[in-house]
Amino acid sequence: MSRRLPAVAVALVLAGATQAADVYRWTDAQGRVHYADRVDPGISAAERVAAPVEAAAVARLRVEPDADGAAAWVDNLLAGPIEVMLLAEGRGAVLSEPALPARASVPPHSGALLARIRGGNPRLSVIAVPGSPNARPRDVEYAWPLPSSPLRVQQAWGGAYSHGDAENRHAVDFAAPVGTPVVAARDGVVMQAESGFDEAAAGEDEATLLTRANFIRVLHDDGTMALYAHLQAGGVLVRVGQRVHRGQAIGRSGNTGLSSAPHLHFVVHANRGMRLESVPFRMFGPHGILRFGEPPEG
Known part of the structure:
Protein backbone atom coordinates (compact mmCIF):
# COMPACT_ATOMS: atom_id res chain seq x y z
CA MET A 1 0.00 0.00 0.00
CA SER A 2 1.09 3.58 -0.51
CA ARG A 3 1.80 6.61 1.58
CA ARG A 4 1.36 10.21 0.49
CA LEU A 5 3.49 11.24 -2.47
CA PRO A 6 5.25 14.60 -2.30
CA ALA A 7 3.16 17.29 -3.94
CA VAL A 8 5.74 20.06 -4.02
CA ALA A 9 9.31 20.55 -5.10
CA VAL A 10 11.60 23.07 -3.40
CA ALA A 11 12.88 25.72 -5.77
CA LEU A 12 16.53 26.53 -6.48
CA VAL A 13 16.53 23.19 -8.29
CA LEU A 14 18.24 22.00 -11.43
CA ALA A 15 15.74 20.24 -13.67
CA GLY A 16 16.46 16.58 -14.23
CA ALA A 17 19.01 16.22 -11.43
CA THR A 18 18.66 13.31 -9.05
CA GLN A 19 20.72 14.41 -6.07
CA ALA A 20 21.40 17.48 -3.95
CA ALA A 21 23.00 20.39 -5.79
CA ASP A 22 25.02 23.33 -4.51
CA VAL A 23 23.82 26.86 -5.22
CA TYR A 24 26.10 29.77 -4.36
CA ARG A 25 24.98 33.17 -3.07
CA TRP A 26 27.05 36.32 -2.77
CA THR A 27 26.80 40.10 -2.69
CA ASP A 28 28.82 42.17 -5.14
CA ALA A 29 30.53 45.51 -4.55
CA GLN A 30 27.32 47.35 -5.46
CA GLY A 31 25.35 45.41 -2.83
CA ARG A 32 23.50 43.25 -5.34
CA VAL A 33 22.76 39.64 -4.42
CA HIS A 34 23.69 36.90 -6.90
CA TYR A 35 22.67 33.23 -7.08
CA ALA A 36 24.37 30.69 -9.34
CA ASP A 37 25.39 27.05 -9.52
CA ARG A 38 29.07 28.07 -9.81
CA VAL A 39 31.21 30.97 -8.59
CA ASP A 40 33.10 33.19 -11.00
CA PRO A 41 36.86 33.59 -10.47
CA GLY A 42 37.61 36.44 -8.11
CA ILE A 43 34.57 35.88 -5.88
CA SER A 44 35.87 34.94 -2.43
CA ALA A 45 32.89 35.49 -0.14
CA ALA A 46 30.30 33.21 -1.69
CA GLU A 47 27.99 31.26 0.61
CA ARG A 48 27.13 27.70 -0.34
CA VAL A 49 23.39 26.99 -0.13
CA ALA A 50 22.24 23.38 -0.01
CA ALA A 51 19.47 23.01 -2.59
CA PRO A 52 17.37 19.85 -2.38
CA VAL A 53 16.81 18.53 -5.89
CA GLU A 54 14.20 16.00 -6.89
CA ALA A 55 14.10 14.07 -10.16
CA ALA A 56 10.59 15.33 -10.85
CA ALA A 57 11.28 19.00 -10.15
CA VAL A 58 8.29 21.29 -10.43
CA ALA A 59 9.85 24.77 -10.51
CA ARG A 60 13.11 26.69 -10.63
CA LEU A 61 13.90 29.98 -8.93
CA ARG A 62 15.77 32.51 -11.08
CA VAL A 63 17.15 35.69 -9.48
CA GLU A 64 18.38 38.37 -11.88
CA PRO A 65 20.19 41.47 -10.56
CA ASP A 66 18.99 44.82 -11.90
CA ALA A 67 19.75 48.50 -11.27
CA ASP A 68 17.53 48.68 -8.19
CA GLY A 69 18.16 45.27 -6.63
CA ALA A 70 17.05 41.97 -8.10
CA ALA A 71 14.09 40.41 -9.89
CA ALA A 72 12.91 37.02 -8.62
CA TRP A 73 11.41 34.81 -11.32
CA VAL A 74 9.97 31.33 -11.07
CA ASP A 75 10.12 28.99 -14.06
CA ASN A 76 7.47 26.29 -14.43
CA LEU A 77 9.14 23.05 -15.56
CA LEU A 78 5.90 21.14 -16.14
CA ALA A 79 3.57 20.71 -19.12
CA GLY A 80 0.70 22.05 -17.03
CA PRO A 81 0.03 25.03 -14.75
CA ILE A 82 1.49 25.36 -11.26
CA GLU A 83 0.87 27.66 -8.30
CA VAL A 84 3.93 29.06 -6.53
CA MET A 85 4.81 31.01 -3.41
CA LEU A 86 8.06 32.97 -3.01
CA LEU A 87 9.40 33.28 0.53
CA ALA A 88 12.31 35.07 2.22
CA GLU A 89 14.14 33.04 4.85
CA GLY A 90 15.90 34.55 7.84
CA ARG A 91 15.09 37.40 10.20
CA GLY A 92 16.41 40.43 8.34
CA ALA A 93 14.09 43.05 6.90
CA VAL A 94 13.26 42.62 3.23
CA LEU A 95 11.97 45.34 0.94
CA SER A 96 10.17 43.91 -2.05
CA GLU A 97 7.40 44.67 -4.52
CA PRO A 98 5.05 43.01 -3.72
CA ALA A 99 5.80 42.16 -0.11
CA LEU A 100 6.87 38.58 0.56
CA PRO A 101 5.53 35.97 0.64
CA ALA A 102 4.32 36.48 -2.93
CA ARG A 103 2.04 34.04 -4.73
CA ALA A 104 1.15 33.47 -8.39
CA SER A 105 0.02 30.94 -10.98
CA VAL A 106 2.50 30.10 -13.73
CA PRO A 107 1.43 28.64 -17.13
CA PRO A 108 3.13 25.52 -18.55
CA HIS A 109 6.80 25.81 -19.52
CA SER A 110 6.96 29.54 -18.82
CA GLY A 111 8.26 31.96 -16.22
CA ALA A 112 6.62 34.55 -13.99
CA LEU A 113 8.08 37.54 -12.15
CA LEU A 114 7.12 37.03 -8.51
CA ALA A 115 8.79 40.03 -6.88
CA ARG A 116 11.40 42.75 -7.19
CA ILE A 117 13.79 42.78 -4.23
CA ARG A 118 14.67 46.39 -3.35
CA GLY A 119 16.40 46.02 0.00
CA GLY A 120 17.83 43.51 2.42
CA ASN A 121 19.88 40.45 1.63
CA PRO A 122 17.38 37.60 1.83
CA ARG A 123 17.76 33.93 1.10
CA LEU A 124 14.85 33.14 -1.18
CA SER A 125 12.97 29.89 -1.63
CA VAL A 126 9.89 28.77 -3.53
CA ILE A 127 7.10 26.30 -2.85
CA ALA A 128 5.38 24.99 -5.98
CA VAL A 129 2.18 22.96 -6.30
CA PRO A 130 0.99 21.34 -9.55
CA GLY A 131 -2.28 22.53 -11.04
CA SER A 132 -4.35 25.68 -11.16
CA PRO A 133 -6.34 26.83 -8.12
CA ASN A 134 -9.18 27.55 -10.59
CA ALA A 135 -9.81 23.83 -11.24
CA ARG A 136 -13.51 22.97 -11.29
CA PRO A 137 -13.98 19.17 -11.17
CA ARG A 138 -16.73 17.78 -13.38
CA ASP A 139 -18.70 14.60 -12.80
CA VAL A 140 -16.92 12.25 -15.21
Missing part, protein backbone atom coordinates in the same frame (compact mmCIF):
# COMPACT_ATOMS: atom_id res chain seq x y z
CA GLU A 141 -16.91 8.46 -15.44
CA TYR A 142 -13.33 7.20 -15.32
CA ALA A 143 -12.19 4.01 -17.06
CA TRP A 144 -10.68 1.04 -15.22
CA PRO A 145 -6.90 1.69 -15.52
CA LEU A 146 -5.82 -1.98 -15.29
CA PRO A 147 -7.94 -3.76 -17.95
CA SER A 148 -5.74 -6.89 -18.03
CA SER A 149 -5.76 -7.40 -14.26
CA PRO A 150 -8.49 -8.75 -11.93
CA LEU A 151 -10.03 -6.17 -9.63
CA ARG A 152 -8.48 -6.25 -6.16
CA VAL A 153 -8.51 -3.15 -3.96
CA GLN A 154 -5.72 -3.03 -1.39
CA GLN A 155 -6.86 0.26 0.10
CA ALA A 156 -9.92 2.36 -0.74
CA TRP A 157 -11.10 5.87 0.11
CA GLY A 158 -10.22 6.88 3.66
CA GLY A 159 -8.00 3.82 4.17
CA ALA A 160 -6.43 3.81 7.62
CA TYR A 161 -2.94 2.90 6.39
CA SER A 162 -2.20 6.00 4.30
CA HIS A 163 -5.40 7.49 2.86
CA GLY A 164 -6.39 9.65 5.81
CA ASP A 165 -5.07 13.05 4.69
CA ALA A 166 -6.77 15.44 2.28
CA GLU A 167 -4.32 14.64 -0.52
CA ASN A 168 -5.16 10.92 -0.47
CA ARG A 169 -8.61 10.80 1.10
CA HIS A 170 -10.16 9.63 -2.19
CA ALA A 171 -7.17 7.60 -3.44
CA VAL A 172 -7.42 3.90 -4.32
CA ASP A 173 -4.65 1.28 -4.31
CA PHE A 174 -5.29 -1.45 -6.88
CA ALA A 175 -3.24 -4.63 -6.41
CA ALA A 176 -1.44 -5.59 -9.63
CA PRO A 177 1.70 -7.61 -10.47
CA VAL A 178 4.75 -5.61 -11.49
CA GLY A 179 4.60 -4.90 -15.22
CA THR A 180 0.80 -4.86 -15.53
CA PRO A 181 -0.27 -2.48 -18.35
CA VAL A 182 -1.79 0.80 -17.10
CA VAL A 183 -4.16 2.75 -19.34
CA ALA A 184 -5.42 6.32 -19.11
CA ALA A 185 -8.66 6.52 -17.17
CA ARG A 186 -9.58 9.81 -18.87
CA ASP A 187 -8.41 12.04 -21.72
CA GLY A 188 -5.76 14.58 -20.83
CA VAL A 189 -2.20 15.85 -21.21
CA VAL A 190 0.80 14.29 -19.50
CA MET A 191 2.06 17.16 -17.38
CA GLN A 192 4.66 15.31 -15.30
CA ALA A 193 6.28 11.87 -15.26
CA GLU A 194 9.10 9.98 -13.56
CA SER A 195 10.38 6.53 -14.54
CA GLY A 196 14.00 6.35 -13.39
CA PHE A 197 13.68 4.77 -9.95
CA ASP A 198 14.17 1.10 -9.10
CA GLU A 199 12.36 -0.73 -6.33
CA ALA A 200 13.29 0.27 -2.80
CA ALA A 201 16.61 -0.93 -1.44
CA ALA A 202 16.92 -2.34 2.06
CA GLY A 203 17.55 0.32 4.66
CA GLU A 204 16.12 3.30 2.76
CA ASP A 205 14.17 5.53 5.12
CA GLU A 206 10.61 6.76 4.63
CA ALA A 207 11.58 10.28 3.60
CA THR A 208 13.83 8.91 0.84
CA LEU A 209 11.22 6.46 -0.37
CA LEU A 210 8.59 9.21 -0.68
CA THR A 211 10.67 10.83 -3.43
CA ARG A 212 11.44 7.60 -5.31
CA ALA A 213 8.06 6.57 -6.72
CA ASN A 214 7.73 6.47 -10.50
CA PHE A 215 4.51 8.11 -11.65
CA ILE A 216 2.50 9.84 -14.37
CA ARG A 217 0.40 12.93 -13.72
CA VAL A 218 -2.26 13.66 -16.37
CA LEU A 219 -3.98 17.05 -16.57
CA HIS A 220 -7.67 17.00 -17.53
CA ASP A 221 -9.55 19.78 -19.30
CA ASP A 222 -11.41 20.77 -16.10
CA GLY A 223 -8.11 21.42 -14.28
CA THR A 224 -8.07 18.21 -12.24
CA MET A 225 -5.12 15.83 -12.44
CA ALA A 226 -4.97 12.03 -12.26
CA LEU A 227 -1.93 10.51 -10.59
CA TYR A 228 -0.83 6.97 -11.52
CA ALA A 229 1.91 6.05 -9.03
CA HIS A 230 4.41 3.36 -7.99
CA LEU A 231 5.11 2.41 -11.63
CA GLN A 232 7.98 0.05 -12.41
CA ALA A 233 11.41 1.33 -13.44
CA GLY A 234 11.14 2.44 -17.06
CA GLY A 235 7.40 1.98 -16.77
CA VAL A 236 6.34 5.28 -18.36
CA LEU A 237 5.24 4.76 -21.97
CA VAL A 238 4.27 8.36 -22.78
CA ARG A 239 6.15 11.64 -22.92
CA VAL A 240 5.55 14.85 -21.02
CA GLY A 241 3.32 17.15 -23.05
CA GLN A 242 1.67 14.28 -24.95
CA ARG A 243 -2.13 14.18 -25.17
CA VAL A 244 -3.50 10.79 -24.15
CA HIS A 245 -6.95 9.30 -24.55
CA ARG A 246 -9.12 7.16 -22.32
CA GLY A 247 -8.04 3.52 -22.67
CA GLN A 248 -4.62 4.32 -24.14
CA ALA A 249 -1.64 2.44 -22.68
CA ILE A 250 0.48 4.90 -20.69
CA GLY A 251 2.61 2.82 -18.33
CA ARG A 252 3.29 -0.36 -16.39
CA SER A 253 2.52 -0.85 -12.70
CA GLY A 254 5.26 -1.54 -10.17
CA ASN A 255 6.38 -1.32 -6.57
CA THR A 256 8.57 1.79 -6.41
CA GLY A 257 8.68 4.42 -3.70
CA LEU A 258 7.03 3.98 -0.31
CA SER A 259 5.10 0.86 -1.22
CA SER A 260 4.59 -2.34 0.76
CA ALA A 261 3.44 -4.49 -2.19
CA PRO A 262 3.04 -4.16 -5.99
CA HIS A 263 0.06 -1.99 -6.82
CA LEU A 264 -1.21 1.06 -8.70
CA HIS A 265 -2.00 4.12 -6.61
CA PHE A 266 -4.72 6.09 -8.41
CA VAL A 267 -6.06 9.44 -7.27
CA VAL A 268 -7.66 12.52 -8.84
CA HIS A 269 -6.29 15.80 -7.48
CA ALA A 270 -7.38 19.42 -7.58
CA ASN A 271 -5.24 22.37 -6.47
CA ARG A 272 -7.20 24.08 -3.70
CA GLY A 273 -4.83 27.01 -3.27
CA MET A 274 -1.21 25.93 -2.59
CA ARG A 275 -2.32 22.44 -1.60
CA LEU A 276 -3.48 19.33 -3.42
CA GLU A 277 -6.73 17.70 -2.39
CA SER A 278 -8.11 14.43 -3.68
CA VAL A 279 -11.60 14.54 -5.14
CA PRO A 280 -14.15 11.71 -5.38
CA PHE A 281 -14.58 10.09 -8.77
CA ARG A 282 -16.80 7.56 -10.54
CA MET A 283 -15.06 4.62 -12.21
CA PHE A 284 -16.46 1.89 -14.44
CA GLY A 285 -14.73 -1.39 -13.53
CA PRO A 286 -14.72 -4.93 -14.92
CA HIS A 287 -18.28 -5.59 -13.69
CA GLY A 288 -19.84 -2.13 -13.56
CA ILE A 289 -19.50 1.02 -11.45
CA LEU A 290 -17.01 0.55 -8.60
CA ARG A 291 -17.90 1.46 -5.02
CA PHE A 292 -15.01 2.70 -2.92
CA GLY A 293 -17.07 4.00 0.00
CA GLU A 294 -17.16 7.52 1.39
CA PRO A 295 -14.43 8.20 3.97
CA PRO A 296 -15.62 9.37 7.38
CA GLU A 297 -15.90 13.10 7.96
CA GLY A 298 -13.19 14.80 9.99
Whole structure:
Protein backbone atom coordinates (compact mmCIF):
# COMPACT_ATOMS: atom_id res chain seq x y z
CA MET A 1 0.00 0.00 0.00
CA SER A 2 1.09 3.58 -0.51
CA ARG A 3 1.80 6.61 1.58
CA ARG A 4 1.36 10.21 0.49
CA LEU A 5 3.49 11.24 -2.47
CA PRO A 6 5.25 14.60 -2.30
CA ALA A 7 3.16 17.29 -3.94
CA VAL A 8 5.74 20.06 -4.02
CA ALA A 9 9.31 20.55 -5.10
CA VAL A 10 11.60 23.07 -3.40
CA ALA A 11 12.88 25.72 -5.77
CA LEU A 12 16.53 26.53 -6.48
CA VAL A 13 16.53 23.19 -8.29
CA LEU A 14 18.24 22.00 -11.43
CA ALA A 15 15.74 20.24 -13.67
CA GLY A 16 16.46 16.58 -14.23
CA ALA A 17 19.01 16.22 -11.43
CA THR A 18 18.66 13.31 -9.05
CA GLN A 19 20.72 14.41 -6.07
CA ALA A 20 21.40 17.48 -3.95
CA ALA A 21 23.00 20.39 -5.79
CA ASP A 22 25.02 23.33 -4.51
CA VAL A 23 23.82 26.86 -5.22
CA TYR A 24 26.10 29.77 -4.36
CA ARG A 25 24.98 33.17 -3.07
CA TRP A 26 27.05 36.32 -2.77
CA THR A 27 26.80 40.10 -2.69
CA ASP A 28 28.82 42.17 -5.14
CA ALA A 29 30.53 45.51 -4.55
CA GLN A 30 27.32 47.35 -5.46
CA GLY A 31 25.35 45.41 -2.83
CA ARG A 32 23.50 43.25 -5.34
CA VAL A 33 22.76 39.64 -4.42
CA HIS A 34 23.69 36.90 -6.90
CA TYR A 35 22.67 33.23 -7.08
CA ALA A 36 24.37 30.69 -9.34
CA ASP A 37 25.39 27.05 -9.52
CA ARG A 38 29.07 28.07 -9.81
CA VAL A 39 31.21 30.97 -8.59
CA ASP A 40 33.10 33.19 -11.00
CA PRO A 41 36.86 33.59 -10.47
CA GLY A 42 37.61 36.44 -8.11
CA ILE A 43 34.57 35.88 -5.88
CA SER A 44 35.87 34.94 -2.43
CA ALA A 45 32.89 35.49 -0.14
CA ALA A 46 30.30 33.21 -1.69
CA GLU A 47 27.99 31.26 0.61
CA ARG A 48 27.13 27.70 -0.34
CA VAL A 49 23.39 26.99 -0.13
CA ALA A 50 22.24 23.38 -0.01
CA ALA A 51 19.47 23.01 -2.59
CA PRO A 52 17.37 19.85 -2.38
CA VAL A 53 16.81 18.53 -5.89
CA GLU A 54 14.20 16.00 -6.89
CA ALA A 55 14.10 14.07 -10.16
CA ALA A 56 10.59 15.33 -10.85
CA ALA A 57 11.28 19.00 -10.15
CA VAL A 58 8.29 21.29 -10.43
CA ALA A 59 9.85 24.77 -10.51
CA ARG A 60 13.11 26.69 -10.63
CA LEU A 61 13.90 29.98 -8.93
CA ARG A 62 15.77 32.51 -11.08
CA VAL A 63 17.15 35.69 -9.48
CA GLU A 64 18.38 38.37 -11.88
CA PRO A 65 20.19 41.47 -10.56
CA ASP A 66 18.99 44.82 -11.90
CA ALA A 67 19.75 48.50 -11.27
CA ASP A 68 17.53 48.68 -8.19
CA GLY A 69 18.16 45.27 -6.63
CA ALA A 70 17.05 41.97 -8.10
CA ALA A 71 14.09 40.41 -9.89
CA ALA A 72 12.91 37.02 -8.62
CA TRP A 73 11.41 34.81 -11.32
CA VAL A 74 9.97 31.33 -11.07
CA ASP A 75 10.12 28.99 -14.06
CA ASN A 76 7.47 26.29 -14.43
CA LEU A 77 9.14 23.05 -15.56
CA LEU A 78 5.90 21.14 -16.14
CA ALA A 79 3.57 20.71 -19.12
CA GLY A 80 0.70 22.05 -17.03
CA PRO A 81 0.03 25.03 -14.75
CA ILE A 82 1.49 25.36 -11.26
CA GLU A 83 0.87 27.66 -8.30
CA VAL A 84 3.93 29.06 -6.53
CA MET A 85 4.81 31.01 -3.41
CA LEU A 86 8.06 32.97 -3.01
CA LEU A 87 9.40 33.28 0.53
CA ALA A 88 12.31 35.07 2.22
CA GLU A 89 14.14 33.04 4.85
CA GLY A 90 15.90 34.55 7.84
CA ARG A 91 15.09 37.40 10.20
CA GLY A 92 16.41 40.43 8.34
CA ALA A 93 14.09 43.05 6.90
CA VAL A 94 13.26 42.62 3.23
CA LEU A 95 11.97 45.34 0.94
CA SER A 96 10.17 43.91 -2.05
CA GLU A 97 7.40 44.67 -4.52
CA PRO A 98 5.05 43.01 -3.72
CA ALA A 99 5.80 42.16 -0.11
CA LEU A 100 6.87 38.58 0.56
CA PRO A 101 5.53 35.97 0.64
CA ALA A 102 4.32 36.48 -2.93
CA ARG A 103 2.04 34.04 -4.73
CA ALA A 104 1.15 33.47 -8.39
CA SER A 105 0.02 30.94 -10.98
CA VAL A 106 2.50 30.10 -13.73
CA PRO A 107 1.43 28.64 -17.13
CA PRO A 108 3.13 25.52 -18.55
CA HIS A 109 6.80 25.81 -19.52
CA SER A 110 6.96 29.54 -18.82
CA GLY A 111 8.26 31.96 -16.22
CA ALA A 112 6.62 34.55 -13.99
CA LEU A 113 8.08 37.54 -12.15
CA LEU A 114 7.12 37.03 -8.51
CA ALA A 115 8.79 40.03 -6.88
CA ARG A 116 11.40 42.75 -7.19
CA ILE A 117 13.79 42.78 -4.23
CA ARG A 118 14.67 46.39 -3.35
CA GLY A 119 16.40 46.02 0.00
CA GLY A 120 17.83 43.51 2.42
CA ASN A 121 19.88 40.45 1.63
CA PRO A 122 17.38 37.60 1.83
CA ARG A 123 17.76 33.93 1.10
CA LEU A 124 14.85 33.14 -1.18
CA SER A 125 12.97 29.89 -1.63
CA VAL A 126 9.89 28.77 -3.53
CA ILE A 127 7.10 26.30 -2.85
CA ALA A 128 5.38 24.99 -5.98
CA VAL A 129 2.18 22.96 -6.30
CA PRO A 130 0.99 21.34 -9.55
CA GLY A 131 -2.28 22.53 -11.04
CA SER A 132 -4.35 25.68 -11.16
CA PRO A 133 -6.34 26.83 -8.12
CA ASN A 134 -9.18 27.55 -10.59
CA ALA A 135 -9.81 23.83 -11.24
CA ARG A 136 -13.51 22.97 -11.29
CA PRO A 137 -13.98 19.17 -11.17
CA ARG A 138 -16.73 17.78 -13.38
CA ASP A 139 -18.70 14.60 -12.80
CA VAL A 140 -16.92 12.25 -15.21
CA GLU A 141 -16.91 8.46 -15.44
CA TYR A 142 -13.33 7.20 -15.32
CA ALA A 143 -12.19 4.01 -17.06
CA TRP A 144 -10.68 1.04 -15.22
CA PRO A 145 -6.90 1.69 -15.52
CA LEU A 146 -5.82 -1.98 -15.29
CA PRO A 147 -7.94 -3.76 -17.95
CA SER A 148 -5.74 -6.89 -18.03
CA SER A 149 -5.76 -7.40 -14.26
CA PRO A 150 -8.49 -8.75 -11.93
CA LEU A 151 -10.03 -6.17 -9.63
CA ARG A 152 -8.48 -6.25 -6.16
CA VAL A 153 -8.51 -3.15 -3.96
CA GLN A 154 -5.72 -3.03 -1.39
CA GLN A 155 -6.86 0.26 0.10
CA ALA A 156 -9.92 2.36 -0.74
CA TRP A 157 -11.10 5.87 0.11
CA GLY A 158 -10.22 6.88 3.66
CA GLY A 159 -8.00 3.82 4.17
CA ALA A 160 -6.43 3.81 7.62
CA TYR A 161 -2.94 2.90 6.39
CA SER A 162 -2.20 6.00 4.30
CA HIS A 163 -5.40 7.49 2.86
CA GLY A 164 -6.39 9.65 5.81
CA ASP A 165 -5.07 13.05 4.69
CA ALA A 166 -6.77 15.44 2.28
CA GLU A 167 -4.32 14.64 -0.52
CA ASN A 168 -5.16 10.92 -0.47
CA ARG A 169 -8.61 10.80 1.10
CA HIS A 170 -10.16 9.63 -2.19
CA ALA A 171 -7.17 7.60 -3.44
CA VAL A 172 -7.42 3.90 -4.32
CA ASP A 173 -4.65 1.28 -4.31
CA PHE A 174 -5.29 -1.45 -6.88
CA ALA A 175 -3.24 -4.63 -6.41
CA ALA A 176 -1.44 -5.59 -9.63
CA PRO A 177 1.70 -7.61 -10.47
CA VAL A 178 4.75 -5.61 -11.49
CA GLY A 179 4.60 -4.90 -15.22
CA THR A 180 0.80 -4.86 -15.53
CA PRO A 181 -0.27 -2.48 -18.35
CA VAL A 182 -1.79 0.80 -17.10
CA VAL A 183 -4.16 2.75 -19.34
CA ALA A 184 -5.42 6.32 -19.11
CA ALA A 185 -8.66 6.52 -17.17
CA ARG A 186 -9.58 9.81 -18.87
CA ASP A 187 -8.41 12.04 -21.72
CA GLY A 188 -5.76 14.58 -20.83
CA VAL A 189 -2.20 15.85 -21.21
CA VAL A 190 0.80 14.29 -19.50
CA MET A 191 2.06 17.16 -17.38
CA GLN A 192 4.66 15.31 -15.30
CA ALA A 193 6.28 11.87 -15.26
CA GLU A 194 9.10 9.98 -13.56
CA SER A 195 10.38 6.53 -14.54
CA GLY A 196 14.00 6.35 -13.39
CA PHE A 197 13.68 4.77 -9.95
CA ASP A 198 14.17 1.10 -9.10
CA GLU A 199 12.36 -0.73 -6.33
CA ALA A 200 13.29 0.27 -2.80
CA ALA A 201 16.61 -0.93 -1.44
CA ALA A 202 16.92 -2.34 2.06
CA GLY A 203 17.55 0.32 4.66
CA GLU A 204 16.12 3.30 2.76
CA ASP A 205 14.17 5.53 5.12
CA GLU A 206 10.61 6.76 4.63
CA ALA A 207 11.58 10.28 3.60
CA THR A 208 13.83 8.91 0.84
CA LEU A 209 11.22 6.46 -0.37
CA LEU A 210 8.59 9.21 -0.68
CA THR A 211 10.67 10.83 -3.43
CA ARG A 212 11.44 7.60 -5.31
CA ALA A 213 8.06 6.57 -6.72
CA ASN A 214 7.73 6.47 -10.50
CA PHE A 215 4.51 8.11 -11.65
CA ILE A 216 2.50 9.84 -14.37
CA ARG A 217 0.40 12.93 -13.72
CA VAL A 218 -2.26 13.66 -16.37
CA LEU A 219 -3.98 17.05 -16.57
CA HIS A 220 -7.67 17.00 -17.53
CA ASP A 221 -9.55 19.78 -19.30
CA ASP A 222 -11.41 20.77 -16.10
CA GLY A 223 -8.11 21.42 -14.28
CA THR A 224 -8.07 18.21 -12.24
CA MET A 225 -5.12 15.83 -12.44
CA ALA A 226 -4.97 12.03 -12.26
CA LEU A 227 -1.93 10.51 -10.59
CA TYR A 228 -0.83 6.97 -11.52
CA ALA A 229 1.91 6.05 -9.03
CA HIS A 230 4.41 3.36 -7.99
CA LEU A 231 5.11 2.41 -11.63
CA GLN A 232 7.98 0.05 -12.41
CA ALA A 233 11.41 1.33 -13.44
CA GLY A 234 11.14 2.44 -17.06
CA GLY A 235 7.40 1.98 -16.77
CA VAL A 236 6.34 5.28 -18.36
CA LEU A 237 5.24 4.76 -21.97
CA VAL A 238 4.27 8.36 -22.78
CA ARG A 239 6.15 11.64 -22.92
CA VAL A 240 5.55 14.85 -21.02
CA GLY A 241 3.32 17.15 -23.05
CA GLN A 242 1.67 14.28 -24.95
CA ARG A 243 -2.13 14.18 -25.17
CA VAL A 244 -3.50 10.79 -24.15
CA HIS A 245 -6.95 9.30 -24.55
CA ARG A 246 -9.12 7.16 -22.32
CA GLY A 247 -8.04 3.52 -22.67
CA GLN A 248 -4.62 4.32 -24.14
CA ALA A 249 -1.64 2.44 -22.68
CA ILE A 250 0.48 4.90 -20.69
CA GLY A 251 2.61 2.82 -18.33
CA ARG A 252 3.29 -0.36 -16.39
CA SER A 253 2.52 -0.85 -12.70
CA GLY A 254 5.26 -1.54 -10.17
CA ASN A 255 6.38 -1.32 -6.57
CA THR A 256 8.57 1.79 -6.41
CA GLY A 257 8.68 4.42 -3.70
CA LEU A 258 7.03 3.98 -0.31
CA SER A 259 5.10 0.86 -1.22
CA SER A 260 4.59 -2.34 0.76
CA ALA A 261 3.44 -4.49 -2.19
CA PRO A 262 3.04 -4.16 -5.99
CA HIS A 263 0.06 -1.99 -6.82
CA LEU A 264 -1.21 1.06 -8.70
CA HIS A 265 -2.00 4.12 -6.61
CA PHE A 266 -4.72 6.09 -8.41
CA VAL A 267 -6.06 9.44 -7.27
CA VAL A 268 -7.66 12.52 -8.84
CA HIS A 269 -6.29 15.80 -7.48
CA ALA A 270 -7.38 19.42 -7.58
CA ASN A 271 -5.24 22.37 -6.47
CA ARG A 272 -7.20 24.08 -3.70
CA GLY A 273 -4.83 27.01 -3.27
CA MET A 274 -1.21 25.93 -2.59
CA ARG A 275 -2.32 22.44 -1.60
CA LEU A 276 -3.48 19.33 -3.42
CA GLU A 277 -6.73 17.70 -2.39
CA SER A 278 -8.11 14.43 -3.68
CA VAL A 279 -11.60 14.54 -5.14
CA PRO A 280 -14.15 11.71 -5.38
CA PHE A 281 -14.58 10.09 -8.77
CA ARG A 282 -16.80 7.56 -10.54
CA MET A 283 -15.06 4.62 -12.21
CA PHE A 284 -16.46 1.89 -14.44
CA GLY A 285 -14.73 -1.39 -13.53
CA PRO A 286 -14.72 -4.93 -14.92
CA HIS A 287 -18.28 -5.59 -13.69
CA GLY A 288 -19.84 -2.13 -13.56
CA ILE A 289 -19.50 1.02 -11.45
CA LEU A 290 -17.01 0.55 -8.60
CA ARG A 291 -17.90 1.46 -5.02
CA PHE A 292 -15.01 2.70 -2.92
CA GLY A 293 -17.07 4.00 0.00
CA GLU A 294 -17.16 7.52 1.39
CA PRO A 295 -14.43 8.20 3.97
CA PRO A 296 -15.62 9.37 7.38
CA GLU A 297 -15.90 13.10 7.96
CA GLY A 298 -13.19 14.80 9.99
